[in-house]
Amino acid sequence: MPDIATPKASRLQKPSWKDGRLLVGVLLVLAATVLGSLTVAAADDRVPMYAAAGQLVPGQPLTADRLTRVDVQLGDHAGRYLSAAAGVPSGAYVLREVRPGELVPLSAIGARGDVSVQPLTVVVDARSAAPLVVGSVVDVYVNPVADDGDAAGRDFAGAELALESVSVAGLPQSGGRLSGSQTDRAVQVLVPKDRIRDLIGQVDLGARVTLVPVPGSRLGTDQ
Numbered sequence: 205m206p207d208i209a210t211p212k213a214s215r216l217q218k219p220s221w222k223d224g225r226l227l228v229g230v231l232l233v234l235a236a237t238v239l240g241s242l243t244v245a246a247a248d249d250r251v252p253m254y255a256a257a258g259q260l261v262p263g264q265p266l267t268a269d270r271l272t273r274v275d276v277q278l279g280d281h282a283g284r285y286l287s288a289a290a291g292v293p294s295g296a297y298v299l300r301e302v303r304p305g306e307l308v309p310l311s312a313i314g315a316r317g318d319v320s321v322q323p324l325t326v327v328v329d330a331r332s333a334a335p336l337v338v339g340s341v342v343d344v345y346v347n348p349v350a351d352d353g354d355a356a357g358r359d360f361a362g363a364e365l366a367l368e369s370v371s372v373a374g375l376p377q378s379g380g381r382l383s384g385s386q387t388d389r390a391v392q393v394l395v396p397k398d399r400i401r402d403l404i405g406q407v408d409l410g411a412r413v414t415l416v417p418v419p420g421s422r423l424g425t426d427q
Contacts, residue, residue: 249277250275250276250277251275251276251277251278251282251287251289252273252274252275252287252288252289253273253274253275253276253278253282253285253286253287253288253307253308254271254272254273254274254285254286254287254288254292254307254308255271255272255273255274255305255306255307255308256270256271256272256302256303256304256305256306256308257269257270257271257272257304258270258304258338259301259302259303259304259337259338259339259422260298260301260302260303260308260312260339261298261301261338261339261371261372261373261394262298262299262300262301262319262320262321262371262373262394263297263298263319263321263322263323263373263394264297264298264373265296265297265298266292266293266296266297266298266308266313267292268292271286271288271292271308273288274288274307276307283310284309284310284311285307285308285309285310286307286308286309286310286313293313295315295316296313296314296315297313297314297315297316297318297319298312298313298319299311299312299313299314299318299319299320300312301339301341301371303339303422320396320397321370321371321394321395321396321397322394322395322397322400323373323374323392323393323394323395324392324393324394324395324400324403324404325374325376325390325391325392325393326344326390326391326392326393326403326407326413326415327388327389327390327391327413328388328389328390328391328413328414328415329388329389329412329414330387330388330389332414332415332416333375333389333391333415334389334424335417335423335424336372336375336391336415336417336423336424337372337375337422337423337424338372338373338374338375339371339372339422340371340372340417340421340422340423341369341370341371341372341417341418341421341422342369342370342371342372342393342415342416342417342418342421343365343367343368343369343370343415343416343418344365344366344367344368344370344393344403344413344414344415345363345364345365345366345413345414345415345416346363346364346366346403346406346407346411346412346413346414347360347361347362347363347364347411347412347414348360348361348364348406348409348410348411349361349409349410349411360411360412363414366399366402366403366406366413367393367395367396367399367403368418369418370393370394370395370396371393371394372391372392372393372394372415373392373393373394374391374392375389375390375391375392376390376391376392391415393415
């Protein structure tokens with residue numbers, strides 16, 4: 205019988221660094237490792253900053269209870285906002301409005317002498333005050349007593365714009381009064397220092413005050 209050829213078993217060869225497939229596999233593993241490290245590092249690249257816990261209005265002292273700490277990624281913009289790393293700065297005041305949850309810009313805080321407004325409580329028609337909340341921005345109109353009227357009467361001249369875009373700083377629970385069949389409401393507004401004397405003078409002469417929210421202002425009906 206003719207001899208049947210017996211196949212020889214081939215030995216498994218150790219992979220060589222010269223094998224292109226092995227090199228590609230190693231490079232893919234290295235790339236995935238580097239990418240994962242960069243992703244983790246980016247996720248941890250957060251800094252502690254202060255955000256407004258509630259509405260901040262000009263003239264308020266900046267205290268810890270009015271702030272909340274948040275960890276955020278700001279990159280090169282971190283220097284524009286109030287860092288929580290060093291705590292609440294001593295003697296700082298709010299210079300302009302900051303809404304709840306917003307980061308506190310450094311430009312919105314300063315020393316007491318930098319505050320350009322003063323709080324003034326005025327009594328207004330309760331219907332115009334109804335939608336207002338702390339932080340609402342309003343225009344202030346006054347109706348002076350007419351020449352032939354008197355401070356206790358009902359004769360007023362036409363409405364005049366006294367102040368534009370001032371913030372509501374408070375809504376006192378007391379201070380309203382009944383005027384005939386109409387209920388009035390006390391509202392504290394922040395008046396520029398150079399205008400407060402004029403407004404007080406008009407109120408003292410019996411002028412009627414009306415507050416009109418500016419378009420886009422925060423109101424109690426906002427959701």
